[in-house]
Amino acid sequence: MPNLHIATLGIERIVPRMADMGVFIRLLSRSALGSPITQYTTHFRGPQKGGEMHIVLVDNGRSARLGMEEFWTSLKCIRCGACMNTCPVYRRSGGLSYGAVYSGPIGAIIDPTFNERKYSTLPFASTMNGSCTNVCPVKINIHEQLYKWRRVLAEHHELPFVKREIMHMAGKLMGQPTLYRTAINGTEVALSSLPRFVLYNWLNPWGKHRELPHPVKQTFHSWYKKNRLKDKKESKGGKA
Amino acid sequence: MSSRDSILATLRANRPDPAAHELPPVAVLGDMDAGKARFEDALQLLGGQILLPQEGDTLATAIARRFPDAKIICSAVPDFEGTIRLEDVASPQQAAATDVLVVRSPFGISEMGSIFLSEAQLNSLNSAAHLTQHIVVILSEKNLTANMHTAYVERPEFHTARYGVLMTGPSATADIQGVLIRGAQGVRSLSVWWE
Numbered sequence: 001m002p003n004l005h006i007a008t009l010g011i012e013r014i015v016p017r018m019a020d021m022g023v024f025i026r027l028l029s030r031s032a033l034g035s036p037i038t039q040y041t042t043h044f045r046g047p048q049k050g051g052e053m054h055i056v057l058v059d060n061g062r063s064a065r066l067g068m069e070e071f072w073t074s075l076k077c078i079r080c081g082a083c084m085n086t087c088p089v090y091r092r093s094g095g096l097s098y099g100a101v102y103s104g105p106i107g108a109i110i111d112p113t114f115n116e117r118k119y120s121t122l123p124f125a126s127t128m129n130g131s132c133t134n135v136c137p138v139k140i141n142i143h144e145q146l147y148k149w150r151r152v153l154a155e156h157h158e159l160p161f162v163k164r165e166i167m168h169m170a171g172k173l174m175g176q177p178t179l180y181r182t183a184i185n186g187t188e189v190a191l192s193s194l195p196r197f198v199l200y201n202w203l204n205p206w207g208k209h210r211e212l213p214h215p216v217k218q219t220f221h222s223w224y225k226k227n228r229l230k231d232k233k234e235s236k237g238g239k240a
Numbered sequence: 241m242s243s244r245d246s247i248l249a250t251l252r253a254n255r256p257d258p259a260a261h262e263l264p265p266v267a268v269l270g271d272m273d274a275g276k277a278r279f280e281d282a283l284q285l286l287g288g289q290i291l292l293p294q295e296g297d298t299l300a301t302a303i304a305r306r307f308p309d310a311k312i313i314c315s316a317v318p319d320f321e322g323t324i325r326l327e328d329v330a331s332p333q334q335a336a337a338t339d340v341l342v343v344r345s346p347f348g349i350s351e352m353g354s355i356f357l358s359e360a361q362l363n364s365l366n367s368a369a370h371l372t373q374h375i376v377v378i379l380s381e382k383n384l385t386a387n388m389h390t391a392y393v394e395r396p397e398f399h400t401a402r403y404g405v406l407m408t409g410p411s412a413t414a415d416i417q418g419v420l421i422r423g424a425q426g427v428r429s430l431s432v433w434w435e
């Protein structure tokens with residue numbers, strides 16, 4: 001056993017009193033594993049006899065984050081991992097795909113505070129289902145912060161050109177149902193008839209390693225219009 | 241300005257208004273049952289065991305029955321012999337050769353089924369709590385505290401021990417969708433003997 005113990009930790013790890021530890025020990029393992037406590041819960045108050053112990057408190061942007069009104073509560077994270085375990089994106093993509101030390105939903109709102117450009121896409125990798133916020137034991141509004149980060153990143157022009165333009169178009173499209181439906185029909189036709197080089201090129205980084213989804217024969221909307229809408233009209237007509 | 245001063249200055253400038261975030265009173269929540277049954281249930285939930293005496297058993301005979309193949313039984317308590325005393329284990333590494341370590345814990349937590357050990361019980365050979373194959377912990381019912389909150393508020397050990405560990409069952413590891421493996425990084429079994 002070496003006689004030197006160096007512990008590095010973020011400044012946000014500090015709790016005010018020894019007695020407050022009970023709250024956090026209780027929350028941690030329950031939210032992480034569903035067990036009451038971890039098997040070894042260790043308390044280091046000082047070095048072993050004849051040894052040395054050093055504690056290095058790391059800031060690395062945390063004190064600056066404390067001043068970000070919409071994002072400072074992310075400092076409350078106790079790293080239990082509950083938000084990751086529940087996240088549909090994380091569960092399919094895994095931690096490495098985030099390309100940062102902090103992965104999962106909490107990573108997606110912390111990482112941009114370290115480097116807005118490098119992690120500009122992370123807040124967009126969310127379906128906004130809010131499951132992370134629901135399970136978070138320290139009640140960080142993760143999905144709301146994901147949404148707020150999107151706005152901040154767009155304002156800071158940290159979105160890649162293609163994504164920005166597509167978002168503009170998507171915004172217009174989705175605001176107008178008729179236009180949207182025509183476009184969807186067009187997409188289905190395009191997906192099934194256009195040659196590969198038109199669909200897979202630099203404008204479509206998503207298609208670099210993946211195939212685009214198979215075109216469907218009929219969208220839900222057109223199916224609904226044909227079947228259900230007709231039934232409804234008929235039954236209404238019957239009553240009258 | 242040292243980095244320490246600049247961090248503190250930024251923190252002071254950026255902190256949310258302290259008046260709006262008062263320090264809450266110390267929380268003492270939850271079930272206040274400091275009983276033996278609750279402790280045993282919690283311990284067994286995490287794979288720990290109770291070493292139950294049979295008719296006429298002593299700790300020595302109970303250990304011999306539970307660990308028939310144990311060769312090195314190391315004692316950290318004055319009232320149990322063993323084959324070697326913890327004081328005679330020369331280096332932290334040598335603790336790895338121990339089959340069974342017998343140690344007395346100053347207190348347990350009923351809510352968690354945890355027992356506490358520090359350098360005071362381990363003769364400053366803290367590695368023994370990790371490297372030993374099996375550990376038998378002598379515990380008294382009167383030294384049980386109800387839960388995590390009462391433990392931190394009541395127990396003086398947290399303010400004196402340099403190294404203090406709460407142990408709950410054998411070591412275990414399990415990642416998402418992984419297999420639960422017991423004994424991979426620490427003791428393979430933990431048994432409590434009531435005194």
Ligand code: SF4
Pocket residue numbers: 031076077078079080081082083084106132135136137138139140142
């Ligand atoms: S954000 Fe909440 S749920 Fe996610 S790791 Fe941190 S404390 Fe756990």
